[in-house]
Amino acid sequence: MALWGGRFEGGVATSTQEFGASLPVDKHLYKQDIAGSKAHAGMLAKQGIISDSDAQAIAEGLDQIEAQIDAGDFVFDINDEDIHMAIESELTRRIGEAGKRLHTGRSRNDQVATDTRLAVKALTKDLMEANLNLRHVLVEAAEANKKAILPGMTHLQHAQPVLFSHHLLAYYWMFTRDYKRIVAAFEAADASPLGAAALAGTTYPLDRVASAHAMGFKQIIPNSLDAVSDRDFLLDLHFACSTMAMHLSRLAEEIVLWSSSEFGFITLSDSFSTGSSIMPQKKNPDFAELIRGKTGRVYGNLVQLLVTCKGLPLAYNKDLQEDKEGALDSAHTLAQCLSVMSGMISTMTVNADAMRAACKVGHLAATDVADYLAKRGMPFREAHAVVGHLVLECDKRGCQLDDLPLEVFKEASPLFGADITSALDIDAIVAARTTQGGTAPTAVAEQMRLVRASYTAD
Numbered sequence: 018m019a020l021w022g023g024r025f026e027g028g029v030a031t032s033t034q035e036f037g038a039s040l041p042v043d044k045h046l047y048k049q050d051i052a053g054s055k056a057h058a059g060m061l062a063k064q065g066i067i068s069d070s071d072a073q074a075i076a077e078g079l080d081q082i083e084a085q086i087d088a089g090d091f092v093f094d095i096n097d098e099d100i101h102m103a104i105e106s107e108l109t110r111r112i113g114e115a116g117k118r119l120h121t122g123r124s125r126n127d128q129v130a131t132d133t134r135l136a137v138k139a140l141t142k143d144l145m146e147a148n149l150n151l152r153h154v155l156v157e158a159a160e161a162n163k164k165a166i167l168p169g170m171t172h173l174q175h176a177q178p179v180l181f182s183h184h185l186l187a188y189y190w191m192f193t194r195d196y197k198r199i200v201a202a203f204e205a206a207d208a209s210p211l212g213a214a215a216l217a218g219t220t221y222p223l224d225r226v227a228s229a230h231a232m233g234f235k236q237i238i239p240n241s242l243d244a245v246s247d248r249d250f251l252l253d254l255h256f257a258c259s260t261m262a263m264h265l266s267r268l269a270e271e272i273v274l275w276s277s278s279e280f281g282f283i284t285l286s287d288s289f290s291t292g293s294s295i296m297p298q299k300k301n302p303d304f305a306e307l308i309r310g311k312t313g314r315v316y317g318n319l320v321q322l323l324v325t326c327k328g329l330p331l332a333y334n335k336d337l338q339e340d341k342e343g344a345l346d347s348a349h350t351l352a353q354c355l356s357v358m359s360g361m362i363s364t365m366t367v368n369a370d371a372m373r374a375a376c377k378v379g380h381l382a383a384t385d386v387a388d389y390l391a392k393r394g395m396p397f398r399e400a401h402a403v404v405g406h407l408v409l410e411c412d413k414r415g416c417q418l419d420d421l422p423l424e425v426f427k428e429a430s431p432l433f434g435a436d437i438t439s440a441l442d443i444d445a446i447v448a449a450r451t452t453q454g455g456t457a458p459t460a461v462a463e464q465m466r467l468v469r470a471s472y473t474a475d
């Protein structure tokens with residue numbers, strides 16, 4: 018009989034047992050459930066609600082169960098419905114009477130919210146570490162490839178040359194913002210619902226702050242109804258994961274492009290590539306594609322929880338049981354993606370020559386040639402048109418701006434002189450972008466100082 022079976026004359030239909038059970042998902046929260054129960058029992062004893070010996074028997078019994086689950090020797094029974102009842106039933110089988118006192122002043126409603134919050138605290142810690150590791154790898158790659166210049170793109174068309182290190186650091190900042198979002202999800206989870214009981218609090222003289230601190234929570238949730246029905250902390254986790262997945266996906270897409278024959282900017286290491294079962298020549302960026310692909314499922318999990326919570330009346334509703342699977346999935350997915358991305362970046366070969374060769378096409382110097390004229394007095398809009406015509410001329414001749422003879426420049430505008438070559442030189446073009454946050458090596462060195470400071474701060 019289920020632990021709640023007292024008021025029932027008949028058992029539930031077998032077809033609903035599996036349907037109603039959350040055990041396949043929440044069994045992964047056994048450590049959190051046991052930690053929560055130990056804190057609850059310890060607090061009950063301190064408050065004189067149960068005896069010290071009962072609390073001790075409960076703690077010892079729970080430790081044994083934890084060791085058994087750790088060892089993979091615990092047989093879960095779907096009839097127990099969820100991890101809370103699976104552990105409590107086993108505890109009572111082991112220690113008898115005392116086990117039946119554990120649930121005093123507690124409901125599965127505050128219990129599950131507590132377990133889930135503890136799990137989010139652990140998962141977000143793992144994500145912070147994995148995020149920091151990827152950021153470290155990006156900084157290392159930026160440092161190791163200081164000289165490489167690639168065509169910066171807008172609309173995926175050659176735009177202006179940029180330092181490859183600058184490009185990588187753009188991702189560093191995205192992941193730095195993601196880190197803050199993960200920290201925010203951790204903080205949102207860091208409040209204890211335990212003691213809210215089913216929804217209204219309880220008649221026992223619980224010390225909620227004591228059990229909260231015993232579990233490592235910073236504070237307690239001040240409203241019992243909110244405590245059992247709030248899942249915002251999971252939405253924060255989902256949003257942090259979704260945004261981070263989106264950043265990973267953008268980077269993954271660039272890796273797919275860069276490793277193609279058309280670009281050839283990077284070569285992925287064999288350990289982060291796969292072959293084809295039919296085409297012997299293939300070396301595919303599968304893992305970058307998979308990271309890009311995983312993003313969809315992470316977004317899906319976010320939307321699923323938003324929809325699940327929409328319109329739910331206070332307080333606990335069984336719909337909320339659908340909250341854990343997606344959250345655990347997104348956190349695990351992100352942890353894997355971060356680690357695979359770190360491995361992929363740290364082992365790839367950067368083909369600086371191919372990047373530089375690509376800078377020769379697409380008239381990357383056009384803006385600088387227009388600036389050359391503007392700096393010599395021509396209104397920029399006019400200069401823009403003059404260079405536009407020069408580009409047209411290049412297209413007709415099938416050449417690049419720096420292939421045009423000086424006379425052609427001079428015909429286009431008398432302001433052009435022999436020093437136009439400086440406006441056409443890729444290194445000079447990059448070096449001239451000294452704006453704070455710009456791509457000049459000096460500006461990037463300055464940015465690197467900010468990068469290092471932000472990395473140490475996290």
Ligand code: ARG
Binds near residue numbers: 039098125335338
């Ligand atoms: N398995 C449930 C969940 O995951 C635990 C809480 C159930 N409470 C209840 N009254 N049915 O949400």
